[in-house]
Amino acid sequence: MTQTRTHGYLFDPRQTEAGRPYDATAALFDASTFRHFERIGVGPGWRCWEVGAGGTSVLAWLAKRVGPTGRVVGTDLDIARASAAARPPVEVRCHDVSAQEPPGEGFDLVHARLVLSHVTDRDRALRSMVRALRPGGRLLVEDADIALQPLGCPEEQGPAQQLANHVRQGLRALLAERGADTAYGRRLPRLLREAGLAQVEAEAYFPLTSPAAVALETATVQEARDRLVDRALVTGADVDRYLAQLVSGTLDLATAPLISAWGRKAA
Template sequence: MTEQGKDHGYLLDNQQSEAGIRFGALAELFDPVTFRHIDRIGITEGMRCWEVGAGGPSVPAGLAERVGATGQVVCTDIDVSWARDAASDVVEVLRHDVAADPPPPGGFDLVHARLVLVHVVDRAEALHRMVQALRPGGVLLLEDADPGLQPLLCPDESGPEQRLANRLRSGFRELMASRGADLSYGRTLPRRLREAGLLDVRADAYFPITSPACTVLEAATVRQIRGRLVAAGIATDEDIDRHLANVATGDLDLATAPMISAWGRRP
């Protein structure tokens, strides 16, 4: 995330205790998808990778396994509190603003950002800097949510518990949009990679429903933004308590917004 995103666009502060729970749930949901793409791209021993807006340690650690002792992973974020555990002889962890700071030097075989640019206010500049950091033949892999494509927490809105869940999710989207998030950004990734001059652009999407990790993610997210939901008049404390109790039963079929993965190669 950028500093601007932290103040105006990024609603979920890494300093809060729930952040670690969220990173764990996001890793469980999306790491298999991310590494399926990374392995298809062909990230192997000796390569250099830049993990942008890392958040938690799981992706840097997985990249380190692939590049081995002769490779390097540079892991950056504006808040590296939860990524420090990934630091090693192979993984360098740096505090960095992707839309304001120069890219780490040296050039990269892979630049990857997951669930980052949707929150960054100056997305175009961040994307430009990531493209410029690629070596010739290097690949940019961007993965971002598109809440506009599927806005519901409970796609099967079958009762009052599901209606409450969807009302709170709608309020969460309003808060994100008011802070500069682009809720339709994910679907634009293939076009943006082509416009940036990348070749062999491909994309797909992943849409989890009814995973235990979705339940963990929702509870942690609502606890993080509870005060903002109440302050904005979107929900009362009683609404939130009732929703968290409903989530805790494990009986709601909770979903996430689709995560769109797009990748392209620098000539």
């Protein structure tokens, strides 16, 4: 099946080092995501749908928790990395959540992280995820709110931090041009309530400094370099200088807040 990748993403997962953003994202956010799974009560026998399963860490955690009597369906537009690591009870499918019907119904848990703000039809994707839940099932959606905290270095101490914030501004402009909703995270609690979910809660999480944040920023800037320069958002010299500063380890680099919102489908 041929698929057209939704245009909000900066990364092309087919590139040689496509695993780097997945690994950095896992290092940054897995602990927070797994804490929410534990709070929700994911356990043996659960049926789970992981939306945007380009990486493997969340699938592996869910598989261990649901055990041999459970089921974990992972979907994404590019499934090469996830498929290579998939073992029962994990099943991986090529799927566009914003354009296709859900891969089944009756799920106890549906989860998406850093997906919906980038897809073409966010409203349809969210409706599809809610529809796939069993009565009483749980939805957990986690997405960044780049507009809420747009700075690479919140403490703009000097030229190095100013450059980091300038490059981050260029990246934000690129995302907006490609159709991403850079303020999507803050809308999640309302959207989940409007979708009919009950017991909606949400919280925000973002590291202020972390080696994984530096790794993700480095991969992002390297991937977006030509587009940043072509669109005259950042000069090539500035990109090279910024990458050198990232390697030096002297920047306290922050991520955008990850907003996690969850709710229960009416029984």
